[in-house]
Amino acid sequence: MAKTIIPVGPYHPLQEEPEFFKLLVEGEKVVDVEIELGYNHRGIEKIAESKSYDQVIFLVERVCGICSTSHPIASVNALEDLGDIKVPERALYIRSIIGELERLHSHLLWLGLAGHFIGYNTVWMWAWRYREPVLDIFEKITGNRQHYAMMKVGGVRRDIESDDIPEIWKMADGLLPVLDMFRGAVMDDPVIHARLKGVGILTKEDVFAYGAVGPTARASGIAIDVRKDDPYAAYPLVDWQVITQEEGDVFAKAVVRILEMYESVKIIKGCLDKLKVVGGEIDAKVKEIPPGEGIGRHEAPRGEVFHYVRSDGSNRPVRYKIRAPSYMNVPTNQKSVVGGTVSDATITLAAVDPCYCCTERVSVVDKKTGKKRLTGQDLIKLSQEKTFRLRSRGLE
Amino acid sequence: MAEEILARIKDKFSTRILKVFEKSPHRIYIDFDSKDIPKVANFIFREMRGRLSTVTGIDTRRNIELLYHFSFDSSGTIVSLRTLIDRDNPEIESVTPVIKGAEWIEREIHELLGVDFINHPNLKRLLLFEDWPEGKYPLRRE
Numbered sequence: 461m462a463k464t465i466i467p468v469g470p471y472h473p474l475q476e477e478p479e480f481f482k483l484l485v486e487g488e489k490v491v492d493v494e495i496e497l498g499y500n501h502r503g504i505e506k507i508a509e510s511k512s513y514d515q516v517i518f519l520v521e522r523v524c525g526i527c528s529t530s531h532p533i534a535s536v537n538a539l540e541d542l543g544d545i546k547v548p549e550r551a552l553y554i555r556s557i558i559g560e561l562e563r564l565h566s567h568l569l570w571l572g573l574a575g576h577f578i579g580y581n582t583v584w585m586w587a588w589r590y591r592e593p594v595l596d597i598f599e600k601i602t603g604n605r606q607h608y609a610m611m612k613v614g615g616v617r618r619d620i621e622s623d624d625i626p627e628i629w630k631m632a633d634g635l636l637p638v639l640d641m642f643r644g645a646v647m648d649d650p651v652i653h654a655r656l657k658g659v660g661i662l663t664k665e666d667v668f669a670y671g672a673v674g675p676t677a678r679a680s681g682i683a684i685d686v687r688k689d690d691p692y693a694a695y696p697l698v699d700w701q702v703i704t705q706e707e708g709d710v711f712a713k714a715v716v717r718i719l720e721m722y723e724s725v726k727i728i729k730g731c732l733d734k735l736k737v738v739g740g741e742i743d744a745k746v747k748e749i750p751p752g753e754g755i756g757r758h759e760a761p762r763g764e765v766f767h768y769v770r771s772d773g774s775n776r777p778v779r780y781k782i783r784a785p786s787y788m789n790v791p792t793n794q795k796s797v798v799g800g801t802v803s804d805a806t807i808t809l810a811a812v813d814p815c816y817c818c819t820e821r822v823s824v825v826d827k828k829t830g831k832k833r834l835t836g837q838d839l840i841k842l843s844q845e846k847t848f849r850l851r852s853r854g855l856e
Numbered sequence: 857m858a859e860e861i862l863a864r865i866k867d868k869f870s871t872r873i874l875k876v877f878e879k880s881p882h883r884i885y886i887d888f889d890s891k892d893i894p895k896v897a898n899f900i901f902r903e904m905r906g907r908l909s910t911v912t913g914i915d916t917r918r919n920i921e922l923l924y925h926f927s928f929d930s931s932g933t934i935v936s937l938r939t940l941i942d943r944d945n946p947e948i949e950s951v952t953p954v955i956k957g958a959e960w961i962e963r964e965i966h967e968l969l970g971v972d973f974i975n976h977p978n979l980k981r982l983l984l985f986e987d988w989p990e991g992k993y994p995l996r997r998e
Contacts, residue, residue, distance in 0.1 A: 541883060668905070755934050766909045788957060
């Protein structure tokens with residue numbers, strides 16, 4: 461059978477990082493995938509060398525548009541490791557609250573898009589509707605819906621006022637019935653089972669070989685989570701659990717993310733309780749960063765963020781290395797997509813949450829004639845039609 | 857736990873270790889000659905189940921410095937293998953044949969710092985556009 465190349469990407473307004481997937485297909489079956497990136501390479505590591513440490517935190521906040529506080533948290537962890545800096549307890553709780561609010565809105569965003577890709581547009585509308593109250597809380601306590609600018613070396617930039625605590629609590633509580641609904645919608649729907657179970661499987665060995673992190677690893681039964689493994693902020697001070705699933709398929713990845721949101725709510729409530737009783741400073745007032753090197757990590761919604769920083773004692777880093785979780789997770793598609801069908805490729809590529817796999821500019825080109833073309837909309841349609849087929853068959 | 861990890865590496869490569877620096881209880885830096893890196897990386901990855909978080913490349917003006925950051929998740933420890941390679945002729949054996957997850961970061965260091973990773977299966981550009989001139993390395997300090 462003639463092999464066909466399906467280029468997926470590189471640009472789409474939904475993505476925070478453009479990527480370009482070349483799917484090599486035989487009929488419906490994906491036989492190889494090649495990944496190209498660099499479309500969004502802004503040289504942030506190089507720019508960081510020309511910024512003061514205070515500015516670096518704002519700079520790395522711009523690495524990612526969805527999980528914008530992940531890099532600042534990793535960055536302050538790295539600089540505090542470098543300078544052996546102690547952070548006031550109150551600031552630790554505020555850091556964890558911001559980190560978990562972000563996980564909530566990021567996972568809800570993923571859930572909505574995953575729903576859209578498999579033809580559940582109601583899930584899409586609802587997930588994004590329930591994401592709004594989280595962003596409203598962000599606006600209320602930080603002034604911004606994204607790019608909160610809350611982190612600084614030695615503490616946080618803004619306090620959470622005790623007047624705001626009841627409202628944050630109410631929002632977190634209000635999410636629980638929503639999560640129950642989504643959990644039911646995913647776990648009890650036979651069509652979703654048929655669509656996602658056994659699709660895009662990543663084995664434990666694959667996770668280990670590729671160094672995959674976050675929900676991508678946890679859905680394959682590997683219980684790694686920086687919040688538990690290398691504790692920082694208030695994560696060791698409140699009660700919560702690492703969520704894992706054994707199967708490694710797209711279904712397991714969805715379940716991990718949904719169950720993780722319950723844990724995020726738990727962490728937020730635990731931290732809010734502590735904020736009521738723990739007072740004091742929110743900033744250690746760090747004057748300078750000594751010479752040396754430091755490593756900081758944070759469990760972002762997509763997995764471990766890794767920052768390495770080296771200082772020569774001046775007010776700027778001599779080297780600033782950043783590694784985002786998608787850097788490790790995206791190559792796993794070479795395992796999970798290959799062997800599957802084209803109609804499953806969209807949701808499998810999306811399952812690592814790579815900031816949405818470039819579906820706008822998808823086109824199918826026949827290798828021999830170079831003529832036949834499918835648009836990104838067509839590929840989503842293929843995926844949605846498969847769900848509709850399954851759904852009608854199930855109802856008969 | 858961090859002590860056990862260090863003890864095991866020391867036990868295996870006692871004669872090859874150039875320097876050990878314990879920055880903090882969970883951050884260990886161990887210096888090796890560049891020839892020993894593949895062996896040590898292989899041992900840490902296969903025998904000790906260390907996860908390669910990433911590799912940092914630095915142009916120190918005298919050398920190119922590479923740091924292989926291995927994460928031991930059960931104890932939250934990061935062991936960074938440090939090696940210095942010649943700035944004028946920077947080459948080192950690739951660890952990608954053993955650790956699949958190193959493929960991208962070695963390609964990135966290759967294009968940004970000009971390091972040649974010997975026996976890398978696919979040493980082409982990762983981030984830079986194709987019309988970027990050959991032999992210009994953005995992270996070099998010229």
